[in-house]
Amino acid sequence: FIAVYNLHTMFVVDYHYIIRSSSNYKLHGPSEEKFGKNLDILKERCNVVSSKELCQLNKIKIRGAKETCALVFDDGPVCQYEVLGELVSRNIVGTFCPIACVFEGCVPLTIKMHIIFSKISSNVVAKDLEKYIHEHFHTIYPDFCISNKERLHPGKWLYDNILTANLKCIMASLPPNIKEPFVGVEFAKIVPDEKKFFEDFFINPEQLKKMHEAGMLIGAHGYMHSALGSMDYGAQKYDIEKSKNIIEDIINSRVDVFSYPFGSCNDKTVQILKELGFTHGFLFNHREVTSKDDNFSLSMYDWKDIPYLN
Numbered sequence: 001f002i003a004v005y006n007l008h009t010m011f012v013v014d015y016h017y018i019i020r021s022s023s024n025y026k027l028h029g030p031s032e033e034k035f036g037k038n039l040d041i042l043k044e045r046c047n048v049v050s051s052k053e054l055c056q057l058n059k060i061k062i063r064g065a066k067e068t069c070a071l072v073f074d075d076g077p078v079c080q081y082e083v084l085g086e087l088v089s090r091n092i093v094g095t096f097c098p099i100a101c102v103f104e105g106c107v108p109l110t111i112k113m114h115i116i117f118s119k120i121s122s123n124v125v126a127k128d129l130e131k132y133i134h135e136h137f138h139t140i141y142p143d144f145c146i147s148n149k150e151r152l153h154p155g156k157w158l159y160d161n162i163l164t165a166n167l168k169c170i171m172a173s174l175p176p177n178i179k180e181p182f183v184g185v186e187f188a189k190i191v192p193d194e195k196k197f198f199e200d201f202f203i204n205p206e207q208l209k210k211m212h213e214a215g216m217l218i219g220a221h222g223y224m225h226s227a228l229g230s231m232d233y234g235a236q237k238y239d240i241e242k243s244k245n246i247i248e249d250i251i252n253s254r255v256d257v258f259s260y261p262f263g264s265c266n267d268k269t270v271q272i273l274k275e276l277g278f279t280h281g282f283l284f285n286h287r288e289v290t291s292k293d294d295n296f297s298l299s300m301y302d303w304k305d306i307p308y309l310n
Contacts, residue, residue: 010058010068012051012300013042013309014259014284018079025118028159029079030303036086038309042069043090045308050093050217051257055280055295070095072282072300074221074259075111076102078200081207088214096211097221097259100243102202103250107194108225109180110261111201112187113171119190122164129167132182146170156263159304172227172262205250212251219257220244220278229264237272244276259284259300270296 017029030038042048046067049057054070071087073080076098087094099108116125126146133144148163157165171179191197203211212218220243222228228236240258247255258273258281265283273281273296280295284302303309 009066010054011306012054012070012072012282012298013303013306014072014074014282014300015080015303016074017077018083020079020082023079025115027114027118028302032083032086035083038303039086039090039092041308042071043092048092051095051219051280051282052217055298058295058298072097072219072259074284075099075108075225076203076208076221077111078203078207081203081211084211084214084216087216093215093217095217095219095257096203096208097219097257098203098208098247099221099225099261100223100246101225102198103205103208103246105195105198106224107187107198107201109176109183110225112183113168115190115197116183116186117164117168120186122161122167125186126163126167128186129170129182132185133178137178159302208247208250212253217257218247218251218253218255219259220247220255221259222261225261227262227264228260228269229266233268233272236269237275240269240272241276244278256280258282265297 015029015035017027018035019027019029019031021032029035046069049068049070051070051072054068057068071092071094073094073096076096080096099111101108126148130144130146133141137144146163146166148161148166151162152166152169157168160168171183187194208218220240223239223243223246226239228239231239244255254277256277256279258278260269260281260283263283265281270281278296280298282298282300284300
């Protein structure tokens, strides 16, 4: 990443979680104190703009003397609302892209997986998954085994050890009818009351409205946080359009920013976004250098990828 980062004076920083001292889960994100320091460092070193402003500058190829950056926040956990004041006090406009199904009472599978990995060791989850596959789907996956020797996907989940990264890679590729029951069982070991977890963990509609009213940009992150690049045109359009409609109904304003779940997309995805009136889209943790002229394939990097934020 550093080689890519040094080539550009314009970049996007992505945050998922900001960890409060009272948090019950060890998730990937800075503490509240560190997040505030991150913002101060970025303000000092960079021209911090909204994602829309960054895309406008990117389109006309303006590169200033200082680095230019924008901040994007994915998934919609309530911790993002709780640090809203940190952004407002520094006059920073963040772009928030919640998973839309959370506004219909659903805990997305990807969030359940985050919680599982925060509480159960990868060794245990791997053994549980191998046992589950061997017992229920042996004919489909007769030689199913999770390796801890070599990464299945060298370009993703780089913050995780090999076993954890391979588990996430395999979970992402398994069909819903296989992985959803397994994740449900593992999640229930940690969260006995899913309704209470949902109410405590996610931004609610009123909070999202307040974020919009405070000047933040609100985008979409899909309906169920599905890997869009593996879906056909109709399924992709349904997912994207439903997420856009739900969020627009909440904030009573147009949504035209999209963050691709898992950084997964294809030409059909971009075509759909353009058809639905989106203006730009972000790819999380793509190490490849994307076109500077294409505002629908802009790379954004985890905060830990920025050397001076650690």
